[in-house]
Amino acid sequence: MPSGFLMAEGYPIVADGLPAVFKAAMRRLAASVSIVVAQGNDGPVGIAATSVTSLTMDPPALLVCVNRSASLHATLVPTAPLSINLLSRDQADVAGAFGGGVAQSERFGMGQWQSNETGLPELAGAQANLHCVIDAMLAYGTHSIVIARVLQARVGEGIAPLIYQDGGFL
Secondary structure, eight states: OOTTEEEOTTSOEEETTHHHHHHHHHHTSOEEOEEEEEEETTEEEEEEESOEEEEEETTEEEEEEEETTSTTGGGOOTTOEEEEEEOBGGGHHHHHIIIIISOGGGGGGSSOEEEOTTSOEEETTOSEEEEEEEEEEEEETTEEEEEEEEEEEEEOSSOOBOEEETTEEO
């Protein structure tokens, strides 16, 4: 093995120090914040996510990356419905709660939530609310890549997204 490289089990060779530099680089990547919600055994489960992006227009689909250690992950299976809520700038408290600042059982007490057509909560005042169904999942490293087909979308008034960068909201 070349000097200065590491071999992670089942993964390509990674240069020494790359994970720390990569983390620092990704902290500089500004991203909008979303709340991703699925149905758990005891009710809805949600997490804050910055790894939500459009995938295709035909069919309308999103790509969502979820850490396999996240509370939401166990609820993610093909054909399961998802509620994806793109947060507004004034919803940083909701993002903080769903980012781990509040116990899962108390998270839906933050913000104003209402049931959508699938029975999942959607956040009032969000930039947009997307009702989706999981079409496919792919495991990669510590995460699962979820392909979610959009069934319905609602767009809020004005454009003022909540942006996360370098450990804080902009």
